[in-house]
Amino acid sequence: MAALRARTVLLTGSNRGIGLELVKQLLGGPRPPTWIFATCRDPEGPRAQELRDLASRHPNLVLVKLDVANPSAIADAAKIVEGKLNGVGLNLLINNAGIYAQVSLETVDSDEMIRTYKTNAVGPLLMAQAALNMLTKCQALTYGEAGILCVALHPGWVKTDMGTQEADLTVDTSVRGLLSVLPVLSEKHSGNLLNWEGKVIPW
Numbered sequence: 001m002a003a004l005r006a007r008t009v010l011l012t013g014s015n016r017g018i019g020l021e022l023v024k025q026l027l028g029g030p031r032p033p034t035w036i037f038a039t040c041r042d043p044e045g046p047r048a049q050e051l052r053d054l055a056s057r058h059p060n061l062v063l064v065k066l067d068v069a070n071p072s073a074i075a076d077a078a079k080i081v082e083g084k085l086n087g088v089g090l091n092l093l094i095n096n097a098g099i100y101a102q103v104s105l106e107t108v109d110s111d112e113m114i115r116t117y118k119t120n121a122v123g124p125l126l127m128a129q130a131a132l133n134m135l136t137k138c139q140a141l142t143y144g145e146a147g148i149l150c151v152a153l154h155p156g157w158v159k160t161d162m163g164t165q166e167a168d169l170t171v172d173t174s175v176r177g178l179l180s181v182l183p184v185l186s187e188k189h190s191g192n193l194l195n196w197e198g199k200v201i202p203w
């Protein structure tokens with residue numbers, strides 16, 4: 001399996017589920033990143049205990065408070081990350097945070113629709129915008145003028161709070177798959193949707 005070359009990584013929603021497992025496997029990989037910025041809504045709260053335990057053992061893991069549905073929180077987090085990076089540049093942004101409203105068309109209300117749209121659609125775009133300022137020159141050289149390789153990855157149906165214990169995949173298997181797909185991505189994949197095994201899913 002090819003090793004992930006990213007030296008500086010930022011993840012959203014990293015306190016539980018797939019996000020937390022991504023942090024664990026990135027830290028435990030053959031070539032751990034120099035910096036992992038693990039963001040979550042409440043790094044001081046009970047739901048981030050596992051993440052705090054990891055940070056106490058791994059000095060390259062930095063916890064940053066970030067609610068992706070709050071634009072000013074994104075700007076605040078970007079400042080903290082930029083300060084820590086000190087001009088080095090961000091190699092990889094993983095927009096993992098997301099919500100899944102268990103509602104039907106008959107019962108969903110406009111507040112729920114807006115909350116989901118803000119978190120799952122607007123949040124990742126604002127994160128990408130903030131990350132633009134932190135991109136590295138090396139990516140720009142590899143991926144042309146735009147300097148960004150952007151893909152959507154489907155993790156499969158995964159046993160997490162969102163996926164429930166009925167799901168097909170363990171979080172370990174899904175994340176192992178996702179992390180083995182990342183190093184083989186190239187310009188030809190940009191804009192594609194791929195699954196956790198690297199197979200292209202037609203949009």
Ligand SMILES: NC(=O)c1ccc[n+]([C@@H]2O[C@H](COP(=O)([O-])OP(=O)(O)OC[C@H]3O[C@@H](n4cnc5c(N)ncnc54)[C@H](OP(=O)(O)O)[C@@H]3O)[C@@H](O)[C@H]2O)c1
Pocket residue numbers: 012013014015016017018019040041042047066067068069070095096097098099100119154155156157158159160161162163164167
């Ligand atoms: N599990 C599956 O089967 C499956 C299938 C397809 C796609 N996915 C996608 O995979 C990603 C991770 O899913 P998961 O299964 O790990 O879900 P999960 O167990 O429900 O965890 C969701 C994570 O997103 C965070 N989050 C939610 N809203 C946020 C916000 N506004 N700002 C920052 N963080 C926020 C949560 O933080 P809090 O603890 O603060 O709530 C939590 O860390 C999601 O984008 C999901 O749509 C999952």
